[in-house]
Amino acid sequence: MNPLLQLKNVRKDIGKKTIIHDLSLEVFPGEVFGFLGPNGAGKTTTIRMIVGLMGITSGDVLINGISIQKDFEKAIQHVGAIVENPEMYKFLTGYQNLLHYARMTKGVTKERIDEVVKLVGLEKRIHDKVKTYSLGMRQRLGLAQALLHRPSLLILDEPTNGLDPAGIREIRDYLRKLAKEEGLGIIVSSHLLSEMEMMCDRFAIIQHGRLVGIESVQELSKQAQKVLLTVKPVEQALTVIKNIYPHMNITSAKQGIEVSIDYEEIPSLNAALVSENIKVYGIQVLTKSLEERFLEMTGGNEIA
Amino acid sequence: MPSILSLIQNENMKIYRRIGTWFMIALLALSTLAGALITKATHKEPKNWKAEVASEIKEMEAQLSEEKVPKMYKNHLEQQLKINEYRLEHNIKPVASNTFWGYLVSSADIIALITLFTIIVAAGSVANEFSWGTIKLLLIRSASRTKILLSKYIAALLFALCMLLLLFVFSSVVGAIVFGIENIREPYLAYQNGTVVEKSMLLHVMQVYALNCVDLVMMTTFAFMISAVFRNHSLAVGLATFALFAGPQITTLLAMKFDWAKYLLFANTDLTQYIDGTPLVEGMTMPFSMMMLLIYFVIFNALTWFIFRKRDIAA
Numbered sequence: 001m002n003p004l005l006q007l008k009n010v011r012k013d014i015g016k017k018t019i020i021h022d023l024s025l026e027v028f029p030g031e032v033f034g035f036l037g038p039n040g041a042g043k044t045t046t047i048r049m050i051v052g053l054m055g056i057t058s059g060d061v062l063i064n065g066i067s068i069q070k071d072f073e074k075a076i077q078h079v080g081a082i083v084e085n086p087e088m089y090k091f092l093t094g095y096q097n098l099l100h101y102a103r104m105t106k107g108v109t110k111e112r113i114d115e116v117v118k119l120v121g122l123e124k125r126i127h128d129k130v131k132t133y134s135l136g137m138r139q140r141l142g143l144a145q146a147l148l149h150r151p152s153l154l155i156l157d158e159p160t161n162g163l164d165p166a167g168i169r170e171i172r173d174y175l176r177k178l179a180k181e182e183g184l185g186i187i188v189s190s191h192l193l194s195e196m197e198m199m200c201d202r203f204a205i206i207q208h209g210r211l212v213g214i215e216s217v218q219e220l221s222k223q224a225q226k227v228l229l230t231v232k233p234v235e236q237a238l239t240v241i242k243n244i245y246p247h248m249n250i251t252s253a254k255q256g257i258e259v260s261i262d263y264e265e266i267p268s269l270n271a272a273l274v275s276e277n278i279k280v281y282g283i284q285v286l287t288k289s290l291e292e293r294f295l296e297m298t299g300g301n302e303i304a
Numbered sequence: 305m306p307s308i309l310s311l312i313q314n315e316n317m318k319i320y321r322r323i324g325t326w327f328m329i330a331l332l333a334l335s336t337l338a339g340a341l342i343t344k345a346t347h348k349e350p351k352n353w354k355a356e357v358a359s360e361i362k363e364m365e366a367q368l369s370e371e372k373v374p375k376m377y378k379n380h381l382e383q384q385l386k387i388n389e390y391r392l393e394h395n396i397k398p399v400a401s402n403t404f405w406g407y408l409v410s411s412a413d414i415i416a417l418i419t420l421f422t423i424i425v426a427a428g429s430v431a432n433e434f435s436w437g438t439i440k441l442l443l444i445r446s447a448s449r450t451k452i453l454l455s456k457y458i459a460a461l462l463f464a465l466c467m468l469l470l471l472f473v474f475s476s477v478v479g480a481i482v483f484g485i486e487n488i489r490e491p492y493l494a495y496q497n498g499t500v501v502e503k504s505m506l507l508h509v510m511q512v513y514a515l516n517c518v519d520l521v522m523m524t525t526f527a528f529m530i531s532a533v534f535r536n537h538s539l540a541v542g543l544a545t546f547a548l549f550a551g552p553q554i555t556t557l558l559a560m561k562f563d564w565a566k567y568l569l570f571a572n573t574d575l576t577q578y579i580d581g582t583p584l585v586e587g588m589t590m591p592f593s594m595m596m597l598l599i600y601f602v603i604f605n606a607l608t609w610f611i612f613r614k615r616d617i618a619a
Binding site: 048051052053054055072073074076077079081082083084085086087088089090091092096099100101103104105106145 | 305306310311313314317322323436437438441445446447448614616617618
């Protein structure tokens, strides 16, 4: 599958300072890609370079294989975005705002505007001035303008900011649906990690303008992790495990024994225990949360 | 890729959907009315216009007979003299400010107000997008920055044109009501190739309007540039307004001492100096001023375009 978005060694210098160091990543159709990083890590700068608001010092950004630097107008027509807050013309109505953006792309009909308005649930207030909107309603209008021209790549900076829990859930389900059913590639940046975990298929974590790592949700649950064993008798089981993994940290908790092993090693450990006539009542994989992983990779939330 | 027309349509929507714009239009209408009423209240009708014109002629003849009259001024005096003689001969009253046409000609002074309004609109069309944060959503569409900038510039000039038309309409209506239209057939006397000719008054008014628009276009372009460079509305409006009102005076002062003052923008914006007056610095001609204006115009626009196209949007 061809990537929708490719960042090739993208670098940004401002003055003598390098803000983004040779960042490379790819986003594919049908996936929701999370963009994580502490404050000041360079998330927004990277997004600004992807949509052509900021120049790229070296490297390139390709959207559907078209360089944003060489053919901006062609590359950007596949992109819908909200960069930071969805700032709209407050003296215009929601509908006039959408009309404004509709005129900037060929082929967006009045019917399409109505369709998008319905989609984001703004029918009742669309003819009111934007200055009367709540933050959540502006967020919905922001999403509407990003979807107007049926983009294949959607870039959303903090899309759930200002929404209530029901609204967050609604947007999350809708984004997942867009990715799965219509094959959009969606980039989401947020610092609400639990939110991201529920929404995204893969994550890039950046810090100090460098890519620290890219992980998928499945990988996250397959990595070296803790497994909680409920066994009887506990003492005998501990000796067995120590024999197989002499260097392992083992803690015996109230609920059972916690061991740190690879996902793939769980069956063999189970077999070893069973062959020693130990009763295994349960094996529970304690998935490392994205938050733990994030803090582990970035070394705490320091602002560079 | 959107057509430039739909981009201009967008800019128009952003200009005319704001209350401030309608306030400006109301203010324009009010000033035409106020101007007419003040003129009506203060104008003193000369008892005998023929005697006045005759005494003017005598004065001019006296001036012409002096030795050291500059050549340009001398030409101007001679033309006025011929026109005045023609008036007496053909019994054509000079255009008084309390007549329909006289008022319409003087309404051109209100163009300074339009210039101020257009500066506000032009500076706002770029700077406001930055301060509102809407520039981000505006520049991530398949329209090049050049096209967007051009649409904003054209929309600002269209606003100026619209205001000029309104000024003309307002003044005509107000002038007709306040001063009446008895003198509407009055001709405009011009001096052409050594003879005095009768011309259409309407054409003359249009010419006066057009000459007054030089400032308008140059200052709008200047404000547009400042706004694109500094992204600050107040700064752009302030600088352009200051230049508009103080520029000509500073230039006049400089022109008394230095010859190079003729290369300054404001030495060239008043093109009426070649039609019924004397040039600021001797040796300046209409083509010279046109050339200088063109050079400034190109420099302002090129700078605006260059900076707007290259700028990182971090607002």
